[in-house]
Amino acid sequence: MxxxxxxxxxxxxxxxxxxxxxxxxxxxxxxIAVGMIQNYSSLYKKSCEEVAEICFVSKASIxxxxxxIGYNNYKEFQEALSFRYEMGxxxxxxxxxxxxxxxxxxxxxxxxxxxANIYSILSDEMLxxxxxxxxxxxxxxxxxxxxxxFLWNVGQFFQSRMxxxxxxxxxxxxxxxxxxxxxxxxxxxxxxTKGVKPEWEMENRNQPLHSQRYPVL
Numbered sequence: 404m405x406x407x408x409x410x411x412x413x414x415x416x417x418x419x420x421x422x423x424x425x426x427x428x429x430x431x432x433x434x435i436a437v438g439m440i441q442n443y444s445s446l447y448k449k450s451c452e453e454v455a456e457i458c459f460v461s462k463a464s465i466x467x468x469x470x471x472i473g474y475n476n477y478k479e480f481q482e483a484l485s486f487r488y489e490m491g492x493x494x495x496x497x498x499x500x501x502x503x504x505x506x507x508x509x510x511x512x513x514x515x516x517x518x519a520n521i522y523s524i525l526s527d528e529m530l531x532x533x534x535x536x537x538x539x540x541x542x543x544x545x546x547x548x549x550x551x552x553f554l555w556n557v558g559q560f561f562q563s564r565m566x567x568x569x570x571x572x573x574x575x576x577x578x579x580x581x582x583x584x585x586x587x588x589x590x591x592x593x594x595x596t597k598g599v600k601p602e603w604e605m606e607n608r609n610q611p612l613h614s615q616r617y618p619v620l
Contacts, residue, residue, distance in 0.1 A: 415483060416443055418472060421555070431460060435468045447484035451477040540565075546572045 419436045426433045438458030439446055446454065454477075455462045466477055474480040494502075501509040523529060540546060546565070548558040555574070562572045 414486075415472075415480075416440070417555075419443075422472075431464055432468055432471060434458060435460060435464065447481060540570065546570065547575050548572050549575045 419440050423433060423436050423440065426436075435458045439454070442449070442454075442457050449457070451462050451465050455465045458465065469475075469477050469480040472480075474483065498509060498513065501512065548561060550558045558572075558574045562574060565572045
């Protein structure tokens with residue numbers, strides 16, 4: 404298995420854990436998710452038949468579950484499982500090296516970086532920018548929050564607060580990649596779209612984003 408950057412991609416484990424924690428109905432999909440979590444470390448090596456056996460369901464149920472979570476079939480799901488997400492990928496290489504050589508200095512540097520981030524958010528430039536963002540959100544008819552798993556709950560908090568102001572924010576998870584330079588942007592009277600080509604998984608799969616423009620945060 405290969406190790407990839409977990410920060411933008413998230414992991415299937417994150418999705419499964421979130422699903423079993425929030426599923427309102429403990430149906431077949433729930434049981435499959437629990438079975439996969441309990442056997443997650445060896446899941447990437449198992450065939451569709453073997454996964455069906457450990458989850459006590461049919462192969463067809465496994466295939467339907469894979470489609471339910473955004474994959475075309477079990478093979479595509481299994482390929483996604485081949486990416487391994489480790490704790491080490493959550494931090495930069497320089498920080499990990501510093502942590503090994505001087506733990507105290509590493510933690511102090513980490514603290515200082517957090518404080519610097521707070522100050523930068525409260526800078527005059529950022530306060531002006533935030534006012535611009537607020538205006539854009541107010542004028543926009545459609546808003547989408549693009550996220551990897553690490554910031555999914557942040558998006559949920561943002562979504563709930565926007566609902567208090569009668570603004571529905573749709574969330575988009577997991578698979579997206581840049582299609583244009585990162586500074587490219589399209590705007591019109593009611594929409595703003597960052598230069599991204601979506602390979603996403605919407606929280607509501609019955610509402611596709613095809614040919615629509617949204618503010619991207």
